[in-house]
Each structure stands twice: as C-alpha cells, then as structure tokens.
Amino acid sequence: MAWSIAQVARMSRVTSRTLRHYDEIGLLPPAWVGSNGYRYYEREQLLRLQQILVMRELGVGLEAIAEIVHQGRDQVEVLRMHHTWLLAERDRFARLADTVSRTIEDLRGGEKRMSNASMDHWFDGFDDPARQEALQEEARQRWGAETVDAANAAVKDRPKQWWQDQGRQWSEQLGGLVDLIEAGRGPADPEVQAVIENHHAWISGMWTPNRESYTGLGDLYADDPRFRENFDRTDPRLAEFLRAAMAEFARTRLR
Helix, strand or coil: CCEEHHHHHHHHCCCHHHHHHHHHCCCCCCCEECCCCCEEECHHHHHHHHHHHHHHHCCCCHHHHHHHHHCCCCHHHHHHHHHHHHHHHHHHHHHHHHHHHHHHHHHHCHHHHHHHCCCHHHHCCCCCHHHHHHHHHHHHHHHCHHHHHHHHHHHCCCCHHHHHHHHHHHHHHHHHHHHHHHCCCCCCCHHHHHHHHHHHHHHCCCCCCCHHHHHHHHHHHHHCHHHHHHHHHHCCCHHHHHHHHHHHHHHHHCC
C-alpha cells in the first residue's frame, strides 16, 4: 500500500514542503515517484518519518538524525531507547507539575500555612532518583552491566569537591574546543586532538573506552537530547564537532 505526499502530510501533520525538503537532503526519500511527478510513500517510509519526528521532538538536529537513520541501526532498538526516555520524562514532568501545584496551594493558604509547612516538597522532582535509575539501566543496555557497574564503583565514594573539580575540567575542555572552532580548526587539527586526548584521559579516570565505545560516546553526546541540549547551550556547533573529533581520535589512537 502506498500513500501520496498529500496523504502523508495530512496524517502526520507535516507539511508537504517539509516532506519535500526531507527528500532533497536525503533524509526521507519517497518509495517511488509517479509519472505525474508525485511522491509516494510506503510503510517503511512512514516508519522512518515517525522516527524522524520522535527525534525532532527530543531536540535532535537534522544532521544527527540523518546519521542515525543512515547507520542502519535497529529500528526497534532506537525506538525502545526513545520510548524509555519519553516515559521517564513524562513521569518527571508529572512530579514537577505536582510540586508546582502544591506550592501554589501553600501560597494560597497564606502566611500561617507557609510558616507551618515543611518546604522540602517544593523541590520534589528536581533530583529524581527514578530518572537516574532509568539512565543507569539505559547505560547498562548500551555498554553492558559489567562496564557500567565498574565505572560506578570507581567513583561512588568520591567527595563533593572531586565532582566539582571534574565539572571544572569538563567545562575547560569544552571552552578550549569552542575557541578552536572559532579559530577555524578542524576536528583532526593537532590542537583539537590534544584537547580530545585530555578528554579521553579524563574519562579513563572512570572507565577506559576503546575505539568502538569512545566513538559511541561521541555519538551519544551528539544524538541524545539530554546531552545535546547542554552542548547547544554552550555553542550549537559543539556537539557535532566533538563527535567528529572523538571519532578521529578513536580511529587514529585507540585499538
């Protein structure tokens, strides 16, 4: 069964212009083009369109989406990962909405209620153990339980100051990369690779990635909206640049 571009636009609420753009950039070619010049889509293209729209909702850029769909990743695996994340985010936002609702009730209750109430519940949902557990489970599925558990064991007793130092080092590395991007350096530039070498050494304090897993970490930085959003706040070019630089380092320096 095939659907015309107008039918796909109607059912997906994506404009025909957008669908044509996806075709032009090679992201979503139609199954075939009729003698009348109209594009027609089949089940496989509709499934890919859903995948594209899910990732767009998660904040993934078109370039990153193109890499995902062209890498031939198992569609069920990709959708399962997105589904898990969406459910976790749904539950987190529900808890945050409940927190705000209870705060509104406290404020409407006046000073007496405010003075008698504990303020702990004002911050429910901001540091969500359930979300952290979901992230841990996703990591186990991605890299294996043994690797993740070993990494957790390596840092579980670290003091707060250590974590602050790690955050500072990470920020310095990202700032150095942004400076090099501004200077017109490419991912393979020796100065860029020196920063990436420092990053690999930093990561190796928790776990030691090989060529495959370090490349995969770069993909995760660029593809996963939870990481991508933070990188984009620093510089919209950073996530894709970091992906390319890490892939280059993995290809040339790791086994």
